[in-house]
Amino acid sequence: MALAPLLHSKLPSFPFILFSIFIYSNSLYASDYPPLSLDHYASTCPTVFDVIRKEMECEVLSDPRNAALVVRLHFHDCFVQGCDGSVLLDDTITLQGEKKASPNVNSLKGFRIIDKIKNKVESECPGIVSCADILTIAARDAVILVGGPYWDVPVGRKDSKTASYELASANIPTADEGLLSIISKFLYQGLSVTDVVALSGAHTIGMARCANFRARIYGDFETTSDRSPLSETYLSNLKSICPAAVGGDNNVSAMDNITPNLFDNSYYQILLKGEGLLNSDQECIRACLEFKQSSLL
Known part of the structure; x- marks a missing residue:
């Protein structure tokens, strides 16, 4: 049985799984806090959702990559302490934040956007809305603004006063990580192997640094791809962006070279052709398909 038809016929709908995982992320917060609810700010800051949406609209209109x-x-x-805003904390004399942890230091660039939204929300409702809620709502709106699905965001998260450089370094999957290690990190968060594949679909938007895909394009890319003229042209373009020798580490390429600014299924089509930009994604889709195929034999 061919693997590509197997993916379409036997795996759940990827937009639906992505939708489910974002819903699940709403529960990743400290269990000793009050339950989240849709009307948490109904009386104290009724305009919060509108303010965040309008600010994200401006950001995505100015640059669609801001959604990613x-x-x-x-x-x-x-992935660190739950959705508590701890990643937003700066280093202080008494606190080592998460921003400079190895998975974050060259990867996270959305802080300015959240700071700007926070300032707008504070002007409307001083001292009411947590940064953790702002980030969660903004992520939902970012997905919608580039064509992704809508989901309700229950709110009421509390901002963390602590951060964990150690957990950020240990818990967050990286682009060059092996599949078993990535799966173990997802299992630690209560997520399944199917969720690993589903969440990788968020790579349908966003960019990757040369340092994170150099090994892939100078390694097994040609082996996994169909080596068609289009594939060869794509690989040649990637190599022009990311030289094999030293240098160019911060040069970037879209992870979805077909529709880089649209939240859709095209990234999975790229993976099915063996042309995934990141080793971790390509290895993940291959292993998942093989597992699904073997389970039907």
């Missing part, structure tokens, strides 16, 4: 920056920031926040 906010989604990535939300993901990196939730």
Whole structure:
């Protein structure tokens, strides 16, 4: 049985799984806090959702890549101590924040956007809305603004007063990480192997640094791809962006070279052709498909 048809016929709908995982992320917060609710700010800051949406609209209109920056920031926040805004904390004399942890230092660039939204919200409702809620709502709106699905965001998160450089370094999956290690990190968060594949679909928007895909394009890219003229042209373009020798580490390429500014399924089509930009994503889709195929034999 061919692997590509197997993906379409046997795996759940990827937009639906992404939708489910974002819903799940709403519960990743300290269990000793009051339950989240849709009307938490109904009386204290009724305009909060409108303010955040309008600010995200401006950011995405100015640069569609800003949507990916906010989604990535939300993901990196939730994988450390839950969705508590700890990733937003700066280093102080008494606190080592998460911003300079190795998975974050060259990856996260959405802080300015959240700071700007926070200032707008504060002007409307001083001292009411947590940064953790602002980031979570903004991530939802970012996805919608580039064509992704809508989901309700229950609110009432409390901002963390602590951060964990150690957990940020240990818990957040990286682009060159092995599949088993990535799966173990997702399992630690209560997520499944299917969720690993689903969440990688968020790479349908956003960019990757040369340092994170150099090994892939000078390694097994040609082996996994169909080596068609289009594939060869794509690989040649990637190599022009990312030289094999020293240098160019901060040069970037879209992870979805077909529709880089649209939240859709095209990234999975790229993976099915063996042309995934990141080793971790390509390895993940291959292993998942093989597992699904073997389970049907």
